[in-house]
Each structure stands twice: as structure tokens, then as C-alpha cells.
Amino acid sequence: MIVAGSRTRRRPLWRRAFRAGALALGLPTAALLGLGCFDGGSGPPPSILLIVVDTLRADAVSAYGNGLGTTPTLDALAAQGQLYTRAYAPSPWTVPSHASLFTGLAIDDHGVGLHGRVVLPETATTLAERLGAAGYETAAFSENALISADFGFDQGFAHFAVRTAEQQMDAGEKKSIDVVDEVTRWLRVRDPQRPFFVFINLYDAHEPYAIRASNPFLPAGITTADARRLEAGRRTSHLICDRLPGETPLRILRGLYLGEVASADRKVKAILTLLEATGVDNLITLVTSDHGEHFGEHRLLDHEFSVHEEVLRIPLVVHGASVEAAQIDAPTELRAVARTLVDWAGADSTGLTAPGLPPESAAQPPVDLVAVYSDHRMRLPPAFDADAAQKVQDFKRQACGDTDRVFGDMLALTRYPFRLNWYARYPSEMVDLRSGGGSSDSLDPPSPELIASLRAEAQGFAARVGLGQARAPEPLTRESEEALRSLGYID
Numbered sequence: 196m197i198v199a200g201s202r203t204r205r206r207p208l209w210r211r212a213f214r215a216g217a218l219a220l221g222l223p224t225a226a227l228l229g230l231g232c233f234d235g236g237s238g239p240p241p242s243i244l245l246i247v248v249d250t251l252r253a254d255a256v257s258a259y260g261n262g263l264g265t266t267p268t269l270d271a272l273a274a275q276g277q278l279y280t281r282a283y284a285p286s287p288w289t290v291p292s293h294a295s296l297f298t299g300l301a302i303d304d305h306g307v308g309l310h311g312r313v314v315l316p317e318t319a320t321t322l323a324e325r326l327g328a329a330g331y332e333t334a335a336f337s338e339n340a341l342i343s344a345d346f347g348f349d350q351g352f353a354h355f356a357v358r359t360a361e362q363q364m365d366a367g368e369k370k371s372i373d374v375v376d377e378v379t380r381w382l383r384v385r386d387p388q389r390p391f392f393v394f395i396n397l398y399d400a401h402e403p404y405a406i407r408a409s410n411p412f413l414p415a416g417i418t419t420a421d422a423r424r425l426e427a428g429r430r431t432s433h434l435i436c437d438r439l440p441g442e443t444p445l446r447i448l449r450g451l452y453l454g455e456v457a458s459a460d461r462k463v464k465a466i467l468t469l470l471e472a473t474g475v476d477n478l479i480t481l482v483t484s485d486h487g488e489h490f491g492e493h494r495l496l497d498h499e500f501s502v503h504e505e506v507l508r509i510p511l512v513v514h515g516a517s518v519e520a521a522q523i524d525a526p527t528e529l530r531a532v533a534r535t536l537v538d539w540a541g542a543d544s545t546g547l548t549a550p551g552l553p554p555e556s557a558a559q560p561p562v563d564l565v566a567v568y569s570d571h572r573m574r575l576p577p578a579f580d581a582d583a584a585q586k587v588q589d590f591k592r593q594a595c596g597d598t599d600r601v602f603g604d605m606l607a608l609t610r611y612p613f614r615l616n617w618y619a620r621y622p623s624e625m626v627d628l629r630s631g632g633g634s635s636d637s638l639d640p641p642s643p644e645l646i647a648s649l650r651a652e653a654q655g656f657a658a659r660v661g662l663g664q665a666r667a668p669e670p671l672t673r674e675s676e677e678a679l680r681s682l683g684y685i686d
């Protein structure tokens with residue numbers, strides 16, 4: 196069923212669920228192992244602020260070199276803290292990526308995002324549970340209704356404020372909880388004698404984009420009215436493959452997106468200002484994302500049906516008085532955050548087998564980085580319409596052909612600088628991440644041994660977790676299309 200009371204021509208909640216697929220303490224010495232860049236020192240444990248700017252691709256952050264001034268707050272944090280230049284998400288959409296961030300586990304260990312599973316199991320031990328057991332106050336503030344109790348993400352949080360499904364149904368108006376106000380009220384009632392762990396998901400950069408009175412990131416000569424005309428009546432995520440708009444509309448969409456990135460950055464600034472005014476000291480701030488976004492690359496928009504660099508490379512910035520400033524080029528992945536924060540807090544790390552964030556001196560992670568997109572009917576919580584979600588996914592891909600490689604399970608294995616993209620339905624492809632998407636003729640090619648090794652690993656992973664067994668796409672009947680249109684799911 197559709198979310199109760201929602202049978203109007205509003206943007207349905209699950210559409211956002213399916214952008215990608217349907218969707219300090221006296222630290223014991225041991226706690227610092229592997230954290231060569233950190234110096235926890237002695238004293239009370241640090242309070243931890245973990246912020247996910249949803250849908251933030253790394254190159255939308257000015258500290259990553261875009262030169263646009265989109266993110267002055269993140270840039271300042273990065274200048275004083277640690278900037279991870281090669282951080283990667285484990286999936287191109289919200290739910291599996293947050294599951295890895297919250298548990299420190301790889302996708303094939305927590306299972307979220309595979310075979311239709313979208314709810315974090317009770318058996319998983321979360322970062323909030325570990326920090327809570329270590330004496331931390333825990334609170335979460337989520338502007339994304341998918342990061343909610345419906346999906347198991349409330350585990351370990353004593354306080355959980357989330358935008359409701361109904362509010363997200365109205366996302367066309369970008370209604371949300373007021374995170375700064377929510378944090379303000381929580382700070383008034385919390386115990387200042389204890390360290391806190393606060394998680395925040397900011398949804399600004401997720402489509403649909405707000406049309407603001409002023410947006411310095413729109414292309415020259417494009418007015419707010421022009422942008423409004425482009426957005427009116429369109430579903431950005433539907434405009435893929437043969438429906439992809441021309442160069443100017445793509446630049447406008449990117450400008451709207453960057454305006455929302457700047458909005459999220461202002462919220463980060465407001466939250467930090469609030470904490471500073473409240474007298475919170477010894478604070479570790481970590482800002483990252485759950486996935487990126489396409490703007491026409493590979494004939495895609497949004498963050499579905501893809502394991503390309505544009506949706507996997509994310510920003511990752513760590514800031515705090517005990518964090519040495521550094522740019523860290525060693526590749527790393529989102530789940531490493533959990534291990535690092537648990538170690539920082541001196542909390543129990545039982546079951547966290549993956550390493551934490553790499554020190555400046557590390558050249559490579561000890562294992563290949565894995566990202567998965569599982570093209571499977573989602574087993575959604577009751578408030579969501581799984582059948583309609585699946586049909587809309589098929590509708591979007593009607594405009595795609597075999598060369599677009601958007602159907603079926605897919606897997607990205609990264610052994611920097613090379614990546615093997617494995618597809619259940621298409622031949623695999625090697626990517627040189629140094630080429631920036633252009634020609635890699637002047638770069639050392641991967642050796643035949645490397646290619647063979649990555650292929651064998653991809654095939655072994657796929658066989659072990661059962662990738663490639665998803666259903667084939669079904670052609671939509673005219674009646675189905677009309678039904679979806681009448682419910683407002685498609686235009």
C-alpha cells in the first residue's frame with residue numbers, strides 16, 4: 196500500500212528510497228593502534244558529531260577542488276583536520292550505505308541491500324549501541340525518513356528525531372524537521388557530564404531540488420525562473436538514457452544541486468556554532484556522505500542502477516582538537532568510520548574485524564573495496580509500496596539499452612587505482628580511476644594478472660552472496676503505466 200493518506204499526486208516516499216535501486220577519555224593505548232594520525236591524549240572522552248550530507252559527491256565539496264565555494268564550513272574543517280581524498284561508499288544508495296556506516300560491516304556481512312533486504316537486523320551491533328554501552332549519550336536527527344526505526348536504524352539511540360514518512364511524501368516542498376531546533380532542544384535536557392554521540396542526516400542535496408530566490412551556482416544567464424521551468428513537471432530521476440536532457444538542462448540541474456549542497460553546509464555551520472555556544476569542548480566532528488550523484492555521466496542522473504565513480508566517491512572529513520591536520524590519499528571506505536569512532540571512544544570493538552580509517556602513511560587498504568548494487572525487488576516496511584516501487588524502476592529503465600548496463604546486479608571491486616565493474620547481465624569492465632573518466636592511454640595499464648585476480652574475486656563474491664539471481668525486468672503494460680501515472684509516481 197501507499198503511505199496512509201497519500202493517494203494524491205505527491206512525490207511518493209519510496210521514490211527517494213529507490214534512487215539507487217528500486218533505493219577523547221583516557222584512551223587505552225590499544226585504542227590508538229592503527230590510528231597514526233590521531234592523538235587522543237588523556238582526559239575525558241570526546242563527544243562525537245557524525246554528519247552524513249546525503250547524496251554528496253566528493254567533487255561537490257570545494258575542499259576536493261571544485262573551486263566554486265560551495266562548502267566553506269566543510270572546507271574549514273578539512274583545512275584544520277583530516278581530508279580523505281579517496282573515500283568510497285559501499286553502495287550507490289542510502290540504506291545499505293548507512294547500514295555499513297552504523298555497523299562497520301561490509302554489505303555481505305550485514306546483508307542490507309542484498310536480495311531485497313532493506314531493514315538492518317536486530318542482531319547487528321551498531322555504533323550507537325557500542326558507544327551507549329561505553330557511557331555515551333546517544334541521539335540521532337534524520338531528515339531522511341529511510342534512516343528511521345522502520346529500517347532498523349534507531350538501534351542504540353536513546354533519542355531519535357526523524358522526518359516522518361508523511362513529511363517526506365511532501366518532499367516536493369522540501370519539508371523537513373528543523374535539525375538545528377531539534378538539536379537545541381535536546382542539548383537543553385541532556386546530561387552535560389557525559390560525552391555524546393550525535394548522528395545527523397541532512398537531506399538538502401537529495402533531489403528534488405529547492406528553487407531558491409538566489410543561487411550563485413546556476414549557469415551564467417540562467418535565472419531562478421528558468422530553473423523553475425526546468426524542474427516543473429519533471430522527475431529528474433526519470434530522465435536517464437534516451438530521456439537524458441541536453442547540456443544546458445544538465446548544467447541547471449547541477450547548479451540546483453550545488454545550491455542545496457551549500458544549504459547543507461550552512462546547516463553544518465549552524466550546528467557547530469550551536470555546540471560551541473553550549474560549551475561543548477573536546478568534540479570530534481566527522482562529515483561524510485552515503486553516496487554521490489550522477490549528472491549525465493554514463494547517461495545517468497540520480498544514484499540508481501550504477502556502481503560508477505560518481506556515485507561511489509564521497510567526501511570524508513575528520514576534525515577535532517586532537518586530530519592532526521592531514522590530507523590522506525590512502526583509499527578507504529565508509530565502514531571504517533565505525534571502527535575508528537569506537538576506538539576513539541574506548542568502546543567495545545568485538546566483532547569489528549575491519550580496520551579503521553587509514554593513517555597518512557598507508558598506501559592501500561588491506562582488502563579490495565567492494566560496492567554492490569543489487570537489482571532485486573525490495574522487501575519494504577509496510578508503509579511503503581514495494582510493487583509500485585519496482586514498476587517505477589522498470590519505467591525509468593524503459594529508455595535504456597544494453598550498452599547502458601543498468602539492469603541486473605552489479606559489483607565494483609576497487610584495488611586503487613584500478614576498478615573492475617562486474618555485471619550479472621553484461622561483460623565486466625576495467626576502469627582506471629586516475630583517468631577521471633577520460634582516456635587512460637598514457638597511464639600504466641593494469642597487468643593481465645591483476646585483471647585475472649579481480650575477475651576471480653568478483654566472481655567468487657557474486658557466487659558467495661548469490662548475485663545474478665535477480666529477476667529479469669518485466670515490460671510495463673499500458674494499464675500499469677496509467678495506474679502509476681494516476682497515483683503521481685510517473686509523469
Ligand SMILES: [Zn+2]
Binds near residue numbers: 249288486
Ligand atoms: Zn542517500
